[in-house]
Amino acid sequence: MLDYKEAARIFEDRVDGTEYFDSSSAERSKTILKSLASEPEKKLLFLLGNPGVGKSHMLETISKEMEGERLIVHLKEPYFEPRSFLARLLGEANESAEGEMETLKERAVGFFSENEHLIMIDEAQLLDEKSLEFLRILSDTKAFRLLLSMHSKEGEEILAKPHFRTRSHRVVEMGVLLPQEVERYISSRLKRAGLEEISAMFTRKHFRLIHRYTEGNFRVLKRMMQSMFELMQHAKENGLSDYSRPSKCIVDMAAMDLELLDA
Amino acid sequence: MHSRFDALLRRCKARKRKILLGRIALLSGLLLFVAAAAYISGSGVSLLGTGENSVVKAPREAGGTPAAVLKEAVKVADKSQEIPKPIESKPDPKPKPETAATVDSGLQKSEMQTPEKVDAKVAVRKVKESAVSSEKENPKSQRVKPENEKSETKERRKVLLEIKEASDLSVLLEQYGNSPRYSTALKIAEIYYEKGDFEDASLWAKKANILDRDDERAWIIYAESEYALGREDRAKRILKLFLEYKDSVKARSLLMTWSRQ
Numbered sequence: 001m002l003d004y005k006e007a008a009r010i011f012e013d014r015v016d017g018t019e020y021f022d023s024s025s026a027e028r029s030k031t032i033l034k035s036l037a038s039e040p041e042k043k044l045l046f047l048l049g050n051p052g053v054g055k056s057h058m059l060e061t062i063s064k065e066m067e068g069e070r071l072i073v074h075l076k077e078p079y080f081e082p083r084s085f086l087a088r089l090l091g092e093a094n095e096s097a098e099g100e101m102e103t104l105k106e107r108a109v110g111f112f113s114e115n116e117h118l119i120m121i122d123e124a125q126l127l128d129e130k131s132l133e134f135l136r137i138l139s140d141t142k143a144f145r146l147l148l149s150m151h152s153k154e155g156e157e158i159l160a161k162p163h164f165r166t167r168s169h170r171v172v173e174m175g176v177l178l179p180q181e182v183e184r185y186i187s188s189r190l191k192r193a194g195l196e197e198i199s200a201m202f203t204r205k206h207f208r209l210i211h212r213y214t215e216g217n218f219r220v221l222k223r224m225m226q227s228m229f230e231l232m233q234h235a236k237e238n239g240l241s242d243y244s245r246p247s248k249c250i251v252d253m254a255a256m257d258l259e260l261l262d263a
Numbered sequence: 264m265h266s267r268f269d270a271l272l273r274r275c276k277a278r279k280r281k282i283l284l285g286r287i288a289l290l291s292g293l294l295l296f297v298a299a300a301a302y303i304s305g306s307g308v309s310l311l312g313t314g315e316n317s318v319v320k321a322p323r324e325a326g327g328t329p330a331a332v333l334k335e336a337v338k339v340a341d342k343s344q345e346i347p348k349p350i351e352s353k354p355d356p357k358p359k360p361e362t363a364a365t366v367d368s369g370l371q372k373s374e375m376q377t378p379e380k381v382d383a384k385v386a387v388r389k390v391k392e393s394a395v396s397s398e399k400e401n402p403k404s405q406r407v408k409p410e411n412e413k414s415e416t417k418e419r420r421k422v423l424l425e426i427k428e429a430s431d432l433s434v435l436l437e438q439y440g441n442s443p444r445y446s447t448a449l450k451i452a453e454i455y456y457e458k459g460d461f462e463d464a465s466l467w468a469k470k471a472n473i474l475d476r477d478d479e480r481a482w483i484i485y486a487e488s489e490y491a492l493g494r495e496d497r498a499k500r501i502l503k504l505f506l507e508y509k510d511s512v513k514a515r516s517l518l519m520t521w522s523r524q
Binding site: 253 | 271
C-alpha cells in the first residue's frame with residue numbers, strides 16, 4: 001500500500017533537532033562552529049546561509065550536542081531590547097535579573113566570563129542597529145561567546161559595517177545540498193519512515209530534476225517533496241494512474257506548484 | 264485532495280507540448296542548415312567547375328598539346344606545394360611577416376617580382392589551369408596516367424584552386440559575402456594576421472570558427488591574434504576551451520609556451 005499521505009507528512013518543515021541531515025556542507029559547518037566555540041579566545045561567530053539551507057537545524061543540532069558540556073542559550077528569535085536580552089541571559093544563568101542596566105551587564109559579564117557557554121541568536125539579520133551595537137559592546141568585553149545566525153545577503157551587509165569589520169570575528173557559511181545528497185536525503189527519510197516501496201519508485205533522473213528545481217535548498221526540497229506526494233495522492237484517489245507514481249510530469253507539477261518553474 | 268491538480272496538469276502538458284515543438288523546430292532548423300550547407304558547398308563546386316571550363320580553351324589558344332601542358336602544370340603545382348602552410352608552421356604567436364610564409368604571402372611575394380616574372384607566372388597559371396581543365400575534359404590524358412598520379416593531380420588541382428581563391432582579399436571578402444564558407448573566412452583571417460591587422464584577424468578567425476568548430480586552424484589564429492593584441496588571458500582561455508573540446512598538439516604547445524613567458 002503506497003501511503004503518500006504519510007510520505008507528504010514526513011517532509012513537513014519542522015525545526016526540532018531531529019531533522020538534521022549530515023550533508024557535506026552541514027557537517028563541515030558544524031565541525032568548524034564547534035571547534036571555534038571551543039577556542040580560548042571568545043570571538044564573535046557568524047553563521048551565514050541562504051534562507052532554507054538549514055541554519056536553524058544546525059543551531060538546534062549544536063545546541064543538543066553541546067548541551068552537557070556548557071551552558072547553551074538558544075534564542076530562536078532575535079530580541080529587540082538590550083535589557084530583555086540581558087535579563088534572558090541572567091535567567092538562563094539562574095542569576096537575578098533585577099536592577100539597573102549597568103548592574104545587569106556587570107552581573108552577566110561576571111557570570112559568563114567564568115562559565116563556559118554559547119549564546120546562539122537565530123535570524124539575527126532582523127536585529128536593528130541599536131541591538132547590533134549592543135552585541136558588539138558585549139563582545140568587546142571578551143566575556144561572551146556569541147553565535148549569530150543570519151541570511152547571507154543581510155549578514156554580509158552587516159559584516160561590512162565598520163563596527164564589525166574592524167573587530168575580530170569568524171564567519172562560517174552553509175552551502176546547499178549536492179545532487180547525490182538530495183537523493184540520499186529523500187531515500188533515507190522515506191526508508192526511515194518504512195516507505196521503502198515509495199523510495200524505490202524514484203530514479204536518479206527524478207532526483208537530478210528535483211535537485212535542479214530546488215537548487216539544493218533544504219527547505220524548498222522538503223516543500224517540493226510534500227507537494228509531489230500530495231499530487232500523487234490526489235491522482236491515486238481519482239484513478240489517474242499515470243500521475244500516481246513519480247514521473248517527470250509530477251516533478252514539474254510540484255515545481256510549478258511552488259512557483260519554481262514558470263510554464 | 265490537491266486543489267490545483269488540474270491546473271498544474273494542464274500547465275505540465277502545455278510545457279511538454281512547448282518542449283516538443285521546440286525540439287521539432289530545432290531539428291527542422293538543423294536539417295535546413297545541413298541542407299543549406301550542402302547546397303552552398305555544392306554550388307561552390309559548380310562555380311569552380313565553371314571557372315575551369317572557362318579556361319579550357321587556353322591550351323588551344325596557346326597551341327600546346329595537353330601532355331605538355333600537364334607537365335608544366337605539375338611543375339607549377341610542385342612549386343606551390345613547397346610553400347609552407349600558414350599558422351601550423353609558426354611556433355611564435357608574434358607576427359613574423361618575413362619568415363612566416365603563407366599561401367597568401369607567397370602569392371604576394373610572387374606578385375612583387377619583376378613585371379616579366381609576373382607575366383611569366385600569369386602565363387604559367389593559365390597553362391596550369393588549362394592543364395587541370397584539359398585533364399578533366401580529355402579522357403585520353405586521364406588514361407595515360409596511373410591511378411596514384413591521378414590522385415596526386417587532384418591534390419595539386421586543389422592547391423592551385425586554393426591559391427587562386429586566396430589571391431585577393433577583396434575578392435575573398437566578396438566571395439564570403441556571397442557564400443560564407445569556413446575556408447574563405449580562415450584565409451581572410453590569415454591575410455589580416457600576416458598584414459599585422461590582428462583585430463580583423465581575430466574577427467575573421469572567430470567567423471571561421473563559428474562555421475567549423477572542429478578545425479584547429481581557426482582556433483589557433485583566433486588565439487594568436489588575441490595574444491598579439493596583448494589580450495593574453497583571453498588567448499589562453501580560447502586555447503583551453505578548444506583543448507577541452509578537442510585535443511590538439513599545436514594548441515597544447517602554444518599554451519605551454521605562453522604559460523612559460
